[in-house]
Amino acid sequence: MVTVTQQKCACADCVCIVNVKDAVTKSGRNYCSDACAEGHPKGAGCDHSGCACHG
Numbered sequence: 877m878v879t880v881t882q883q884k885c886a887c888a889d890c891v892c893i894v895n896v897k898d899a900v901t902k903s904g905r906n907y908c909s910d911a912c913a914e915g916h917p918k919g920a921g922c923d924h925s926g927c928a929c930h931g
């Protein structure tokens with residue numbers, strides 16, 4: 877049985893959908909990238925195409 881559990885990145889501005897299994901987890905939330913998980917401290921985006929998030 878294959879379980880696919882996907883969730884939108886917890887970053888509010890982010891449009892990425894992440895596999896919970898592969899996500900960067902921080903404070904119980906799932907993010908698509910370290911940048912999102914850290915709240916974009918350097919203003920860098922997550923580098924995924926189509927996403928313009930950067931805090």
Ligand SMILES: [Zn+2]
Binds near residue numbers: 889921923927
């Ligand atoms: Zn993003």
Ligand SMILES: [Zn+2]
Binds near residue numbers: 911921930931
């Ligand atoms: Zn983000």
Ligand SMILES: [Zn+2]
Binds near residue numbers: 908
């Ligand atoms: Zn992303």
